Amino acid sequence: MAGESQTTTAAWRELLGPLRAEPGRAAILTDFDGTLAPIVERADDVALPEEARAVLLRLIDRYAMVGAVSGRRAADVRARVGLDRVAYAGNHGLELMMPGESEPKPDPSVDGREGDAAAFMAGIEAARLDDAGLRPEDKGPIQALHWRGAADEARAEAVAREVAVEGGRAGLEPHWGRKVLELRPVGGGGKGAAVASILAEDGVDRVVYAGDDRTDVDAFRRLAELRDAGELVTAVRVGILSAEGPPEVTEESDVTVEGPAGWLEILAWLAE
Ligand SMILES: [Mg+2]
Numbered sequence: 001m002a003g004e005s006q007t008t009t010a011a012w013r014e015l016l017g018p019l020r021a022e023p024g025r026a027a028i029l030t031d032f033d034g035t036l037a038p039i040v041e042r043a044d045d046v047a048l049p050e051e052a053r054a055v056l057l058r059l060i061d062r063y064a065m066v067g068a069v070s071g072r073r074a075a076d077v078r079a080r081v082g083l084d085r086v087a088y089a090g091n092h093g094l095e096l097m098m099p100g101e102s103e104p105k106p107d108p109s110v111d112g113r114e115g116d117a118a119a120f121m122a123g124i125e126a127a128r129l130d131d132a133g134l135r136p137e138d139k140g141p142i143q144a145l146h147w148r149g150a151a152d153e154a155r156a157e158a159v160a161r162e163v164a165v166e167g168g169r170a171g172l173e174p175h176w177g178r179k180v181l182e183l184r185p186v187g188g189g190g191k192g193a194a195v196a197s198i199l200a201e202d203g204v205d206r207v208v209y210a211g212d213d214r215t216d217v218d219a220f221r222r223l224a225e226l227r228d229a230g231e232l233v234t235a236v237r238v239g240i241l242s243a244e245g246p247p248e249v250t251e252e253s254d255v256t257v258e259g260p261a262g263w264l265e266i267l268a269w270l271a272e
Pocket of ligand 1 (some may be wrong): 032033212213
């Protein structure tokens with residue numbers, strides 16, 4: 001559905017009114033990095049602010065479902081959020097841990113191809129990545145290269161683009177995020193599939209999803225499809241703005257707010 005993304009408090013309050021009015025039928029879904037938690041130089045240092053954790057606790061008590069949908073491993077994002085009664089989708093939907101579950105379920109769509117990205121990355125000379133300032137991250141079926149904080153970020157990105165082309169030839173799918181390239185098995189997961197799985201397990205018909213990056217747009221699109229198909233009464237897509245965010249986050253959202261602070265303001269209002 002085309003339309004201008006709304007930016008005022010009055011506009012998002014109106015759009016989110018149906019969730020707040022019927023919290024027992026509502027799901028609150030959120031990306032983690034850059035949405036719930038501010039981005040910092042090293043991905044490993046990203047932490048959930050205490051005030052955000054306090055608001056999430058109130059939301060868990062009140063709403064049918066609270067879910068975190070992340071590019072991190074499910075166990076990683078759960079450790080950072082630190083709350084049990086939350087659904088965690090990790091690795092962009094390749095892993096799903098529903099509230100109370102202790103082990104993530106892998107996405108069957110990548111059965112037999114879990115090791116493809118790691119095998120490809122093992123064939124790349126470590127010195128080539130190192131010289132370019134690219135930091136590899138092993139996420140199991142997904143292999144990532146980060147260049148935030150590299151001495152020459154443009155050069156690092158250029159080498160990442162070469163690696164992406166080579167990965168594509170090796171049958172992997174490149175996904176670009178904020179200063180990160182990820183190589184995944186073709187057709188696996190996606191945040192849209194993750195959102196649909198979380199919602200399938202619960203009888204909710206009104207949803208808000210917030211995200212700041214390209215991978216979140218996949219969830220935005222899936223929610224719009226579910227809304228257009230009549231499976232959801234309300235689907236509100238909140239784009240989190242940042243200086244480095246892709247334009248699709250604005251183009252395909254219903255509401256945009258500035259950074260994690262803007263999203264926390266919405267969450268606090270939903271929790272009131
Ligand atoms: Mg993010």
